[in-house]
Amino acid sequence: MDIAVVGAGMTGLTAGIRLSQNGHRVTIYEKEPFIGGLASSVRAGSANVDRFYHHIFVSDTDILALINELGLKDSIDWYEPKNAIYLDYFLHPFTSPVDLLLFKPLDLISRIRMGLLVLSSKFIRDYTPFETVTAKDWIIKRSGKKAYEKIWEPLLKSKFDIDSDNVSGTWIWNKFKLRGSSRGKNIGREKLGYMDNGFIVLLDKMADYIKQQGGSVKLSSEVISINKTENGKIELKTTAGISYYDRVLFTGAPRLLADICHELPSSYSKTLEDIKYKANICLILELEESLSPYYWITVSQKGFPFVLVIEHTNLVGTNGYGSHIVYLSRYCDMTDPIYSMSDHEIISKFITGLKIIFPNFNDNNIIKASLSKAPLAQPVVTLNYSSRIPGLKTPLEGVFLASMSQIYPEDRGLNYAVRLGEKAANEIIDDL
Numbered sequence: 001m002d003i004a005v006v007g008a009g010m011t012g013l014t015a016g017i018r019l020s021q022n023g024h025r026v027t028i029y030e031k032e033p034f035i036g037g038l039a040s041s042v043r044a045g046s047a048n049v050d051r052f053y054h055h056i057f058v059s060d061t062d063i064l065a066l067i068n069e070l071g072l073k074d075s076i077d078w079y080e081p082k083n084a085i086y087l088d089y090f091l092h093p094f095t096s097p098v099d100l101l102l103f104k105p106l107d108l109i110s111r112i113r114m115g116l117l118v119l120s121s122k123f124i125r126d127y128t129p130f131e132t133v134t135a136k137d138w139i140i141k142r143s144g145k146k147a148y149e150k151i152w153e154p155l156l157k158s159k160f161d162i163d164s165d166n167v168s169g170t171w172i173w174n175k176f177k178l179r180g181s182s183r184g185k186n187i188g189r190e191k192l193g194y195m196d197n198g199f200i201v202l203l204d205k206m207a208d209y210i211k212q213q214g215g216s217v218k219l220s221s222e223v224i225s226i227n228k229t230e231n232g233k234i235e236l237k238t239t240a241g242i243s244y245y246d247r248v249l250f251t252g253a254p255r256l257l258a259d260i261c262h263e264l265p266s267s268y269s270k271t272l273e274d275i276k277y278k279a280n281i282c283l284i285l286e287l288e289e290s291l292s293p294y295y296w297i298t299v300s301q302k303g304f305p306f307v308l309v310i311e312h313t314n315l316v317g318t319n320g321y322g323s324h325i326v327y328l329s330r331y332c333d334m335t336d337p338i339y340s341m342s343d344h345e346i347i348s349k350f351i352t353g354l355k356i357i358f359p360n361f362n363d364n365n366i367i368k369a370s371l372s373k374a375p376l377a378q379p380v381v382t383l384n385y386s387s388r389i390p391g392l393k394t395p396l397e398g399v400f401l402a403s404m405s406q407i408y409p410e411d412r413g414l415n416y417a418v419r420l421g422e423k424a425a426n427e428i429i430d431d432l
């Protein structure tokens with residue numbers, strides 16, 4: 001059978017592999033001139049670095065199995081990160097439970113309550129009670145108002161902006177649980193995985209595999225409409241021409257499917273459009289000198305233009321990059337004025353903020369600055385989210401949807417993109 005997959009991100013390429021292995025001819029359409037979607041890469045020195053920062057956890061078994069299957073086991077390395085929180089205009093180490101106990105901005109009782117909340121989340125299996133309580137209310141109830149205001153409120157605001165008060169308890173419970181699992185038996189030591197030369201190494205291998213199986217990956221090929229024909233085939237109009245398929249899998253955000261597939265019932269399209277996403281703005285700085293010893297700095301101080309300072313080379317080393325790689329990241333609503341500012345304006349705002357955290361930072365330290373924007377970077381997980389998630393099979397026969405917004409109760413991530421791609425491929429195979 002001929003199957004089209006729209007999107008060459010982790011979900012689309014995974015589905016492409018599984019469908020090819022099942023004997024189908026797969027054509028992947030990608031509107032960008034590169035593969036990888038949010039996991040695509042840019043060049044830094046003589047190496048690749050992810051356009052948006054990535055790491056995986058030891059509990060990410062689906063992506064680890066795929067990495068093994070494609071013979072890339074030796075490309076994944078595990079590192080122990082050093083983390084910090086920037087609060088009250090000071091960098092506080094925040095890597096281990098001991099750091100939490102010594103964390104000055106909170107009184108001892110709040111620290112202990114906060115530690116217990118994070119630890120106990122690892123053992124909670126049933127998330128359904130969290131579906132009807134906001135993250136805000138749950139945290140205040142379990143770890144107190146002070147901990148919420150100092151630590152969690154800035155974190156939620158940094159990710160969900162104007163929607164942060166409506167984020168479901170499920171989202172934050174899952175974050176606590178994940179961080180607990182990434183420590184395995186040794187709760188003092190977290191381990192994070194990164195691929196030598198970036199996750200693009202895996203994505204390239206996946207695309208090559210699909211081609212070896214007789215499939216194709218068409219770049220700079222945007223799908224502009226999806227329609228059903230009278231003979232039961234699905235017509236795909238793309239910037240590269242018109243083609244016909246037996247099944248189509250769309251892997252972009254739900255609202256993008258509603259935009260191009262007008263035969264979907266209007267009530268269903270509305271449910272797709274109602275799933276909100278946050279945008280991300282991410283600056284990569286290639287620096288002469290390192291900023292700090294930390295990999296991950298959460299900026300909990302109000303009024304900063306970015307919310308994360310991630311010194312990637314403090315995790316993986318500078319090999320191949322010839323510089324220190326730092327990401328500055330900000331999530332925002334698409335309507336936030338910062339999203340429409342010019343790259344120059346955003347870079348200048350970010351650098352001004354960076355100089356407050358690191359007063360000795362000097363413009364001469366910057367070798368290169370590259371800005372990326374993703375309009376649909378993070379689904380907003382609100383109360384009773386499970387009842388709003390569309391199924392993989394759409395009401396238009398033969399058309400399937402597998403997007404980050406259908407990952408639940410976990411949050412989006414490379415591991416879950418692999419899992420979702422496999423699930424979508426299985427549904428299509430069952431449908432044939």
Ligand SMILES: Cc1cc2nc3c(=O)[nH]c(=O)nc-3n(C[C@H](O)[C@H](O)[C@H](O)COP(=O)(O)OP(=O)(O)OC[C@H]3O[C@@H](n4cnc5c(N)ncnc54)[C@H](O)[C@@H]3O)c2cc1C
Nearest residue numbers: 007009010011031037038052054055222223252377413414
């Ligand atoms: C800032 C940031 C940091 C992250 N950090 C991590 C991390 O540390 N660890 C982790 O595991 N995950 C992380 N993630 C999440 C991870 O990147 C995503 O979960 C994953 O890449 C999603 O893959 P996907 O294929 O589902 O979607 P996408 O990567 O969005 O792929 C969808 C593809 O569809 C294409 N497309 C859409 N519409 C069309 C059309 N009409 N025609 C043709 N093509 C189309 C898009 O161009 C895109 O390439 C991060 C994400 C962001 C934004």
